[in-house]
Amino acid sequence: MSDLPKSVSLREVGPRDGLQNELPVPTDAKVRLLDMLSQTGLKRIEAVSFVHPRAIPQMADADEVWSQAKHVDGIRYSALVPNLKGTERALAAGFRELEIVVSASDTHNRKNINRSTAESLADIEAVAARVHEAGATLEVIISTSFGCPYEGEIPVSRVLDVATHAVRSGADRLAFGDTTGVGTPSRVAALVDGVRSAHPDVPVLMHFHNTRGTALANLLTAMQHGITEFDASVGGLGGCPYAPGASGNVATEEVVHMLEDMGIDTGVDLDALLEVAAYAQEIVGHELPSGVLKAGPRTRTVAA
Amino acid sequence: MSDLPKSVSLREVGPRDGLQNELPVPTDAKVRLLDMLSQTGLKRIEAVSFVHPRAIPQMADADEVWSQAKHVDGIRYSALVPNLKGTERALAAGFRELEIVVSASDTHNRKNINRSTAESLADIEAVAARVHEAGATLEVIISTSFGCPYEGEIPVSRVLDVATHAVRSGADRLAFGDTTGVGTPSRVAALVDGVRSAHPDVPVLMHFHNTRGTALANLLTAMQHGITEFDASVGGLGGCPYAPGASGNVATEEVVHMLEDMGIDTGVDLDALLEVAAYAQEIVGHELPSGVLKAGPRTRTVAA
Numbered sequence: 001m002s003d004l005p006k007s008v009s010l011r012e013v014g015p016r017d018g019l020q021n022e023l024p025v026p027t028d029a030k031v032r033l034l035d036m037l038s039q040t041g042l043k044r045i046e047a048v049s050f051v052h053p054r055a056i057p058q059m060a061d062a063d064e065v066w067s068q069a070k071h072v073d074g075i076r077y078s079a080l081v082p083n084l085k086g087t088e089r090a091l092a093a094g095f096r097e098l099e100i101v102v103s104a105s106d107t108h109n110r111k112n113i114n115r116s117t118a119e120s121l122a123d124i125e126a127v128a129a130r131v132h133e134a135g136a137t138l139e140v141i142i143s144t145s146f147g148c149p150y151e152g153e154i155p156v157s158r159v160l161d162v163a164t165h166a167v168r169s170g171a172d173r174l175a176f177g178d179t180t181g182v183g184t185p186s187r188v189a190a191l192v193d194g195v196r197s198a199h200p201d202v203p204v205l206m207h208f209h210n211t212r213g214t215a216l217a218n219l220l221t222a223m224q225h226g227i228t229e230f231d232a233s234v235g236g237l238g239g240c241p242y243a244p245g246a247s248g249n250v251a252t253e254e255v256v257h258m259l260e261d262m263g264i265d266t267g268v269d270l271d272a273l274l275e276v277a278a279y280a281q282e283i284v285g286h287e288l289p290s291g292v293l294k295a296g297p298r299t300r301t302v303a304a
Numbered sequence: 305m306s307d308l309p310k311s312v313s314l315r316e317v318g319p320r321d322g323l324q325n326e327l328p329v330p331t332d333a334k335v336r337l338l339d340m341l342s343q344t345g346l347k348r349i350e351a352v353s354f355v356h357p358r359a360i361p362q363m364a365d366a367d368e369v370w371s372q373a374k375h376v377d378g379i380r381y382s383a384l385v386p387n388l389k390g391t392e393r394a395l396a397a398g399f400r401e402l403e404i405v406v407s408a409s410d411t412h413n414r415k416n417i418n419r420s421t422a423e424s425l426a427d428i429e430a431v432a433a434r435v436h437e438a439g440a441t442l443e444v445i446i447s448t449s450f451g452c453p454y455e456g457e458i459p460v461s462r463v464l465d466v467a468t469h470a471v472r473s474g475a476d477r478l479a480f481g482d483t484t485g486v487g488t489p490s491r492v493a494a495l496v497d498g499v500r501s502a503h504p505d506v507p508v509l510m511h512f513h514n515t516r517g518t519a520l521a522n523l524l525t526a527m528q529h530g531i532t533e534f535d536a537s538v539g540g541l542g543g544c545p546y547a548p549g550a551s552g553n554v555a556t557e558e559v560v561h562m563l564e565d566m567g568i569d570t571g572v573d574l575d576a577l578l579e580v581a582a583y584a585q586e587i588v589g590h591e592l593p594s595g596v597l598k599a600g601p602r603t604r605t606v607a608a
Binding site for chain 2 (some may be wrong): 001041101107110111147148149150151152179180182184185186187189196210211213214215216217219220221248250251254258261262263290291292295297298299302303304
């Protein structure tokens with residue numbers, strides 16, 4: 001197959017995005033999950049979020065989790081922040097890669113963080129200034145980039161407008177989230193082409209959900225259109241608690257399994273990752289949606 | 305996106321391949337499932353198989369099912385046959401499109417139908433002769449085309465050898481099955497390119513499983529390499545009872561949902577299909593794996 005990258009950069013989001021959408025798990029389980037992930041070959045891990053404990057009780061122990069977890073050299077750990085207060089906490093905790101979310105859909109933004117998209121973009125400008133002052137970087141994650149559970153269609157032009165505002169507000173990187181798994185390959189191609197044309201020098205990451213089975217087809221399409229950075233969640237942990245019907249971050253092991261078989265280097269040890277997925281399933285106490293976790297990798301044969 | 309077809313031809317395999325891998329359901333439920341499918345816009349339906357009831361008790365009532373189901377003009381109904389005896393039953397029942405399976409993996413073929421691949425290919429020659437004598441057509445389905453649960457890797461050259469033998473034995477059409485869901489896009493591209501090069505005039509259909517999340521990525525790749533015929537199973541019914549870890553024919557509604565959103569015509573009414581998927585789930589009595597059945601189509605929004 002032509003036009004495919006030789007390697008991709010995966011960011012593991014299970015410890016934050018994943019666990020944020022599960023019932024709270026004990027601090028030591030979060031630490032162990034992080035430590036196990038740090039041994040798989042993953043080079044980027046979204047570790048925690050510094051949100052208000054009343055809003056997201058699952059992340060109330062972010063400081064303890066991060067102070068107890070091993071920080072492995074060569075791994076880029078990141079934290080999600082909702083505002084300036086969270087930014088101060090993340091910077092004080094030592095994070096140098098921060099992320100902040102804005103929704104391309106005004107209705108979803110209001111439901112998610114109780115303000116309009118325009119208000120969020122104004123907040124982002126202040127957060128970016130503080131982050132840069134501290135010598136750190138800020139990624140703006142644009143959620144509902146492929147459609148909104150409330151508004152339905154979100155035109156590519158709207159998503160690109162939000163992206164351009166985010167870059168002007170100081171975003172060092174952009175991420176586009178398929179928050180409720182409504183993306184399809186043609187939508188991915190259109191958005192990726194638009195973003196790369198409008199912001200050729202800004203690193204772009206895609207965050208796909210597998211809610212309707214399209215995650216790996218979307219990821220393949222994004223690669224064919226030049227994207228080499230993807231989020232994925234071990235075991236398929238998590239989703240979005242404010243988005244009805246949103247289940248299923250694409251499972252990291254499904255991504256690694258497909259890409260490595262295609263000769264695209266992820267740097268990840270699939271067997272080690274599957275052990276982490278089994279552990280993730282154990283701590284949340286219910287079956288996770290990952291097919292590779294259930295069925296095993298393609299190389300696992302049985303006696304005839 | 306370039307290089308995509310304007311339309312695809314889907315064959316619904318839930319009534320046969322799907323139900324064959326579930327606990328037996330009543331005859332009237334099978335008839336109703338077929339009749340509902342015949343009203344969705346699907347133009348090809350694999351209706352039943354004429355196998356020995358001791359081997360596959362789920363299909364013991366194939367004659368009754370087929371005689372009671374409505375035969376809608378313009379729909380191509382097909383039947384699976386294992387041998388000459390089944391062929392006579394299928395022809396007597398009025399089928400004009402028959403299918404027969406051979407595995408690219410010798411071990412899988414022995415486990416599945418208790419003979420070597422070479423023996424199966426010899427049987428196929430006799431079946432094809434009888435089918436053609438009756439003025440009907442025969443499709444040869446080559447299972448384990450992307451790997452075998454017992455042998456592991458199956459080289460493309462081996463699959464192509466079996467395909468060429470099948471064509472020489474009288475196959476009018478070829479289908480390639482990812483029996484245990486081990487296919488990935490690069491493997492699909494390699495096999496499709498090889499088959500189209502070796503047999504440019506033979507219609508080719510791909511049968512994907514979603515066991516490890518790759519079904520729609522594989523389908524997208526197959527389309528990009530010129531394939532326009534696919535199997536799918538309503539709700540994601542079925543798999544292969546003889547293949548450990550094999551779950552998940554790709555769900556017809558996941559295929560229709562993605563393709564129609566991409567502007568690729570399937571001819572299928574998604575809402576009608578989702579009603580059939582809900583009925584399929586009801587008659588088998590357990591949750592089916594279809595994400596579109598669970599979450600609804602992307603166009604279904606909720607009140608803010």
